[in-house]
Structures are given as structure tokens and as C-alpha cells.
Amino acid sequence: MPFLTYELAQDIVERTMNILNRNINVMDDKGVIIGSGDSERINQLHDGALLVLKNGEHIQIDESRAAKMKGARPGINLPIRFSSQIVGVVGITGEPEQIQNYAQLVKMAAELVLEQSFLLERVQWKQRIQSEIVNQLISEEGLNEEWLKERAGFLGINLEQPRMAIVLKPSNYTEITIQNIMRSIQYEISKSDLIGVTFNNEIVVLKTAAGKEIKRELLPLLKRLLTTLDGVRIGSGNLAKGIKELRSSFYQAKRAILIGSKLQPEAGFYHYEDYRLEVILAQLAQEEQDKSAFSFYHQLLDQGKKGELVNTLEAYIKEGGELNKIAESLFIHRNTLRYRLEKIKELTGKDPRNIKDLIELYIAKLLYDIS
Template sequence: MQWFTPKLAQKIVDRTMKILGKNINVMDRNGVIIGSGDRSRIGHTHDGALLALKENRTIEIDEQSVNQLKGVKMGVNLPIHFLGETVGVIGITGDPNDIREYAELVKMAAEMVLQQSFFLEQVQWKQRLKEDLVNQLIYDDYVDESSFLERAKTFGVNLSLPRLVIVVEIPHEQIQYVNQQLLRTLTYELATEDLAAFTYSSEIVVLKSIVNEERDIGDIIGKMERILQKVTNGKAGIGPCCSKIPAIKQSYELAKQAVTVGRKMDPERYVYHYKEVEFEILLSEMGQLPLAGSAFEFYEQLLEHDETGELQETLHVYIQEKGELNKTASKLFVHRNTLRYRFEKIQKITGKDPHNIKDLLQLYTALIVHQLR
């Protein structure tokens, strides 16, 4: 396996030269220079490196050796080892008597950079596998449970545990610079059994393991709100608890609907739990039916006569306050007589009496459908 790439080799060169102030060359396992402070030497074969590779030891090139070897200058060349292999050579240009004491330090620095690069790649590879797993769970219609359980085990995750699906949607203009930071923040907050990944739609989905939904949901919502307020002004939706793997897809879809409906109903909030808006989700689906147009014609009349929106606001607050007139009037900062006048006006325009339960339900349904369109 080729551990050194030209990009990584040059990174080692640049980092080491800043500290040492000497020219550095990095050669691959074929003795070819792939990184150097002297870019004109890149691509040339270095005989000193070939000798270091062949004998697997430090090779010092003094003034006399320069005339005997090809493509070399005075210096010290050390084999670089990683995972039990000799993977390349690092060379320091200069009189060996002057640079000998730095040689082992330079070699150690190169091996540390290589190790960091390897482990970073392993983390990124593992994250890509997680993303593939999560995307298949939320998008595919058919899920082989046993296969998914085995794949999740490779990450140390028991996918059979009950979990909530959390969808985080980021404003399009923020995706480039927020998503990675947000994923890192979320990952830091997650438990071992949780999964977080980017979706094909540039959202972040978290499969959050839970013990008890009723007990845990408040803490989860609070934590998500704090994270979103700190990192972005994105929105999050939380779907129902999944006790079976195939239910994850439906929970994801309901979490997305919770965001869509929630941001229209209450745009100041950051997190929407589907249970808080499931009635509105149902109404939004009703609003797509062909019958909805004729069924809510009366509301179009209200829209025409309610230029300021005060009648619609009155209906909304009246529902929020559970039909209590005093609380409704107080929240709207109006007298009860004004409230009564508004209800009479609504009835005159629509033919629906807000004091009548059936009529009020129709009015509120039409209000919600209109808001969600």
C-alpha cells in the first residue's frame, strides 16, 4: 500500500522546514522525491534514499559520497517506518556533522504526521460507512434487518435499541461552512449507541438511542435547542420513537414534516417534536386533497375581508387559549366587546360561528391549511 501521497509528503516538508530551517526531501518507497523544499528536485530518483531503503538504515552522505551517488547532495537520509513497514525516506540537506543531532527528531516528526493522517483517514472512512448506513435506513423501501444489525455492530452500535430520529435542516446559504461544525458538535454530545450522518439532501440525521421517550424527550429538545442556537439558525424535527429498524424511515419522514409545519406555525422555535404538531401535519395533508378547494371556499372570503389579519389572529389565539374569552381578549389586548364584535364579523363573512364547536373546527382547519400552503 502507498502510504505517502505527494500532498502528505509536501506537508511534512513544509512543516519540518519551518522548524529546522534546512531543506527537506521526502522520497517514496521507490526512492523518488515526492516532496521537497527545492521543487525542481521533485520526480527525480535519489540514490541515497534507494540505499537507505535497501539496507533499512540511516545513510549519511558526505562530500566524498556526493561524487559517487546520483541525484544527491550532502545530508542525512533516514528510512520512515509505519505499521511495521518501511514506507519511504526523509532526507535533510547539509553537512552530516551539523545536522546529525536533528535527524532522529525529523524522522519522528514525519512518522507522527503519517500516523495522524492515517487515523484521520480511518475516522473519515468510518463516517462514510455510517452515512451509507443511515441513508439506506431513511431512504430505502426494503431493509434487511439482520444485515443492518451486523453493519452497525462494526461501529459498536446496537441498532435494535429504541431510538428517535432527529432531522436537522440548515439554511442553504449556511450549508458550506456550518454543516461540518454542527456535525462535530452533535457527535461530541452523542452517546456511544447514537448515529449521526449527512443525508443525500444535505441534512444531518441523528438516530438517538433512548430509554424512555416521555422522560427523555424534554432533555433532548433542550440540548438540540442549545446546539442550534450556538451554531446556526437551522431547524430540527423529531420523529416518533422507533422500536424496529423498518420504522426508522417513517420516523424520518414525520420528523421532516414536523420541521416543515413547525417553522410555519411557530417560526421562532428551533426544535419541533412531531407530537406537538401531528394534528397540523394531518391537516396539511388534507389540504392537498382535491376536495380541500371547495371545502374551504368560505375561508377565501375571510381572507378578502381581513386585510390586516386581525380576524385570523383572533381565531388562532382563541384556539390557543382553549376558547376562554377573558384569556383571549387579554392576550390580544382588546376588550371582550371587541372580541365579540370580531366573532360576529367572522360569522357574517364565512357563515361559521366561532362559538359553535363544529364551525370552529372548520375555521381552524381552514386557517391551518392556509398557513401551511
């Protein structure tokens, strides 16, 4: 592909003309003007540029010399170099004696814009390849492991390493938001990690992990991300030891966000292991054909002062049924607690002091909380 495009050449022109009150021209490797402060000169052949391309050196053109050259005006023309080769020419219009102090500045600016454009294109290419790999790894379609390993190899990434899926879900889905988050994450992850955007605008990081302490190792990273990224919820799945387990880790992370954000909306980060029971119970309950099977929980919502029965059940679950701790956390007497437990049993037909009934109460509460 050509190093200098019309768009890039005009970008160089506009940037340099904002600094200098002089007309700037950019010529390609054929000597054709492809960027200029004077739009009428676009696509004209510039003899001065041809000389620069031929000799590899800058040239000064005065009035008398310009009159003999096609497409040239008084000024200085300099080679634009990239990767040790001349890829074009940049010219600054004016009397050479008056503008020679600016000539090298213009050349440096042109080469800097070109280098930045190349680096950006390389980063964007890498992001596209990574997103393609990530989407394949978490896809429901059959995996072509050899093809994926080969693609990842182009980026210097070894897919055989154990990885954990981290999913980031922005509250505001816009292309700018996604790109800003991607840029922020790039500074926080290692070169061996994969990052991509799914078709549902979820940002997925397949983070390399060493062992069982991965959650503890991730905490500093996650805290920085939550501090930096406003309105983003983060979930992580379990460690995937092989390529085929990555899809499972991805869906675990998604479910952790789904359940965790309903139960603890203030948390921001949700690790699947911390919500495994709730995820499993919710899935089982949602498969129940009789949708009224857990409607008994609604009896608690309609009774009691300020939801006291619901609060009592929550405290009972949190404190593991230890009556003294429950009474202390609710600032009530044990006799009041016993009365409330009996009231829950009377209204729902489920006794919290019975383990089977307590499980059903918890499932019913969980379904209500995530609905």
C-alpha cells in the first residue's frame, strides 16, 4: 500500500499550516501533489519534487528557477523519509531566504505525522486480529485450533497458556466509549493477553494466569480499571487451562455480571466463584416449567413494616442462622426474631429453620432480586 494517501497528505498540510502562515504542499513518490493549502494544485505534477526524489536531497527554488519548472513555485522542497526510504516530498512556499529556518521543522512534522499514522494503523490492525481471535475462541461454532494458534502466532501470542476471561460491560454503548475503554485497558494488560470486542459490544480480555492466586493477582488491575472507567461493570470467569475452556470462562464472567450486579450493584466487579451458587440456582429455577412455583415469596413483600420480614430473611441467610448474631444485626430482641421467623413460615409455608425450606426461600428471593 502507498505510504502517503491523499487524506494523510492533507492532514500533514493542515497540521503544519496551523503552525506556519505559509502554504504547504505534499507530493507522493511520483512527484504528484496530493495535499496542498491551495486546492487547485492537487494532482499537478511538481518538477521540484521529481528532482528531490531523484537526488534524495532538498532543493531551493527561487523565482527564476520556478519559471522554468512545471508545477513549481518559489520555496523549499524536502524529502519525506520513512523506514530509511523516501516516500514523498514536502514543500513550503515562499522566498527561500525567508523560510529556510522553517524548512526542517516542516519536514520533521511531516515525518512525525506519517510515523504516527503508521503506528496507529499497526495498532488498529493488531486490535482487529485480536478481536477476530477472541470472538472465535468464545464462539459456539467449532474451533479451528491450528488456525487460531497460527493467527495468534503472528502477534507473538501463545494460546496454550492458561487464561481467565474478563468481561467489561459499559453502561453507555457508543463507538467512542468502546475505543476509550480499549485504550485504557491496553496500558493495563500484558503483551501476552488478548483483548477484543464482541458483536454485542462487550469488551473481553483473555488474561494469562499463572495459578490459583489469579484472583488476588487481578485485584490491583481491577481496582485501577474501576477507578479509571466510569460506568463499567466487570466480571471474570474461572481459569481456563486450555483453548476449549475459554468459552465457558467467558459465559461465567457474563453470568457473574448479570447476577452480581443485581445482588450487589455497588460492587462493580463480580468474580464467578463468588456467585457460583446464585448463578446455578437461578439457572435451575428459570428452567422450572411452573412459573408460580416460587410466588410464595411475594407474601413477604406485602407484609411487615418497612419490609422487616424480608430484612429478617436476608439477615438469617447472611448470618447462617445464628440467632444472636441475627438479632444483633437487626437491633431486635431474640423473641422478636422468633416471632418474625414464625410469621415467615405462616405466610410462605416455608420455615427458614428447615434447611430445605431455607433453600427454597433463598431461590425465591434470588429470582425476585434478579428479575
